[in-house]
Amino acid sequence: MVNDAAAMAVVRAARPALRGAHDGVAFAAHAAFLADGYSLCAVGPAALADPSPLGDEEVGIDGWNIMENCYAFLYSKEEKGKKKRVLVKCLVIGEVLAIDVLDLEAQDKAPYNIQINVKDFFVEEQPKNYGDMYKNFTSLIETVNSNVLCKLDGDGSGAEAAKSTAAAAAKNSDGRSSPIQSSGDPGPRTADPSGYDPQKTSSFPFACIHS
Numbered sequence: 001m002v003n004d005a006a007a008m009a010v011v012r013a014a015r016p017a018l019r020g021a022h023d024g025v026a027f028a029a030h031a032a033f034l035a036d037g038y039s040l041c042a043v044g045p046a047a048l049a050d051p052s053p054l055g056d057e058e059v060g061i062d063g064w065n066i067m068e069n070c071y072a073f074l075y076s077k078e079e080k081g082k083k084k085r086v087l088v089k090c091l092v093i094g095e096v097l098a099i100d101v102l103d104l105e106a107q108d109k110a111p112y113n114i115q116i117n118v119k120d121f122f123v124e125e126q127p128k129n130y131g132d133m134y135k136n137f138t139s140l141i142e143t144v145n146s147n148v149l150c151k152l153d154g155d156g157s158g159a160e161a162a163k164s165t166a167a168a169a170a171k172n173s174d175g176r177s178s179p180i181q182s183s184g185d186p187g188p189r190t191a192d193p194s195g196y197d198p199q200k201t202s203s204f205p206f207a208c209i210h211s
């Protein structure tokens with residue numbers, strides 16, 4: 001499991017230029033993957049290439065946010081002598097960032113999905129310190145842990161532990177739960193006019209646009 005301190009260390013080391021809340025949440029998810037031992041092998045349009053890159057070469061973050069209303073990251077990780085490739089696509093839907101995660105080496109598995117209300121995790125002001133740009137950062141990282149990273153690693157016990165921690169950390173001062181929905185615990189939600197339904201599709205129903 002990744003802790004929030006490790007993820008924030010990745011953010012601070014990379015020093016990304018964040019244009020707003022969607023950039024901030026997307027990069028936080030990316031930081032969690034790097035902190036969990038994944039290597040970035042393609043980003044932006046290159047991550048969406050068909051066929052997907054083999055993941056033999058590690059790349060930097062240049063171009064990670066050049067697409068319009070969409071982010072894409074392709075990661076690789078060596079585990080027990082086998083290489084795992086994971087494609088992460090993030091789609092902007094209003095104030096929500098829909099994150100779709102697919103293990104490319106396990107084609108029979110459905111993707112893992114998270115829908116995050118970005119305004120609940122990123123401040124509208126632009127402080128100078130990265131730590132001050134986020135709010136509820138611990139809850140955000142634990143959500144990525146429990147709904148994605150632990151499941152990719154096949155660690156059911158870790159997923160339950162992270163999920164419990166995220167649920168506790170996600171409580172606001174007035175007792176409301178954090179507005180995060182995932183494929184593991186979808187809960188009630190309203191239909192999106194774009195037609196995107198993370199429970200029914202493994203990919204976005206439209207192409208990301210290069211800005």
